[in-house]
Amino acid sequence: MTKRAYNFNAGPAALPLEVLERAQKEFVDYQNTGMSIMEMSHRGAVYEKVHSEAQDRLLSLLGNPEGYKVLFLQGGASTQFAMIPMNLLAEGQTASFVATGSWASKALSEAKLVGDTTVVASSEADKYMKLPDLSQLDLPANTAYVHVTSNETIEGVQFTEFPDTGDIPLVVDMSSDILSRPLDMSKFDMIYAGAQKNLGPSGVTVIIAKEELITESPKHIPSIFRYSTHTKNNSLYNTPPAFSIYMVNEVLKWIQEKGGLEGIQRENEAKATLIYDAIDNSNGFYKGAAELESRSIMNVTFRLASEELEKAFVKASEEAGFIGLKGHRSVGGLRASIYNAVPYESCNALVEFMKEFQSKNG
Known part of the structure; x- marks a missing residue:
């Protein structure tokens, strides 16, 4: 396919x-x-x-x-x-x-x-x-x-x-x-x-x-x-x-x-850690929206320095094959929903895209 x-x-x-x-x-x-x-x-x-x-x-x-x-x-x-x-x-x-x-x-x-x-x-x-x-x-x-x-x-x-x-x-x-x-x-x-x-x-x-x-x-x-x-x-x-x-x-x-809920939890935490680390280690280019201790491992919300830059991120991500990264219209920003079925490989690809976007726009 x-x-x-x-x-x-x-x-x-x-x-x-x-x-x-x-x-x-x-x-x-x-x-x-x-x-x-x-x-x-x-x-x-x-x-x-x-x-x-x-x-x-x-x-x-x-x-x-x-x-x-x-x-x-x-x-x-x-x-x-x-x-x-x-x-x-x-x-x-x-x-x-x-x-x-x-x-x-x-x-x-x-x-x-x-x-x-x-x-x-x-x-x-x-x-x-x-x-x-x-x-x-x-x-x-x-x-x-x-x-x-x-x-x-x-x-x-x-x-x-x-x-x-x-x-x-x-x-x-x-x-x-x-x-x-x-x-x-x-x-x-x-x-x-x-x-x-x-x-x-x-x-x-x-x-x-x-x-x-x-x-x-x-x-x-x-x-x-x-x-x-x-x-x-x-x-x-x-x-x-x-x-x-x-x-x-x-x-x-x-x-x-997948090993039941324990196996699913391990995979979900690994996916979330991967993306949050990319946000936290971006020298402020990406900023997590939720407070650190309240962060979701299902919906990673983050922001960029301006709405214009966020729009550019969404446009570039869609051109690269990423779907659904625009934040909800009520709060704006960006969001990666990484539910159970989202594979680790997709999250890794997103992190690589985020690094590339930062190198071009940072």
Whole structure:
């Protein structure tokens, strides 16, 4: 095949080449059925096996925690911003939020439409470039749940530790760093993630939650928005995004082949170190956007001396085969999203390009 692009898109993002090639072989005829997985009934045995495999494989990668259920839903993390308070925030309670950037702010805005909210920690004063300390959260007595965004793709900050919220459910949006490192699931009551960064293609949203949190939902909300509906029906209440779930299962197999979450973490840290070192050793030509202790290993954000120079960088990078290095329009700058499937070789090529660009423009 022709040379693949150096894909640093923030999402939809790079998928493992091995997974794409496997899917290509099975695309028209899945396991000698004479059909694509997209053409099958979601009630049939062939698809249901894929569905169950993906759920079991995901829990296996997380250490098979007891009492947790996997749901495959639709609508992205943005729908979860509304579903979570609709299901978990009762009258007389408040949802406690940690405000760390663009995505946390969107989750907070949706929850405000449903019920009472409070911000218990924020890094807004630092322009969301430094994470707040969560070790001593002062939670209201009527807190229904605490919401944290583990990794902010736009600002490029990421939590390495999570708060102990005791008996209060901890809900975490892990859309951009799920399965990028080992997780102790006992710390979390619910994590959710759009698949299109680390899990597979867009179209499916993954929920991993304690069963008691999702088995009883308020009866006044529409059935399709109740977690209990999807729990009772094993995420088959309505037609699921079958191909996306099939791809998630294949990506999970790939993660297992890479040595599980420990192997993935080693590769991710090596990629991030490579690029951050190039930034930090550039004598100020490149400047990291996020504070050192808050830096993400998924989204490397950095700046140049002027917007004109940044535009020149993006233009030159695209001509050299690099995709997705322009920062989000809300903050500007530059960003390299180096999710699980972005190979080390692509990151090394980016570093070489950065050095070359500096030599010509420094």
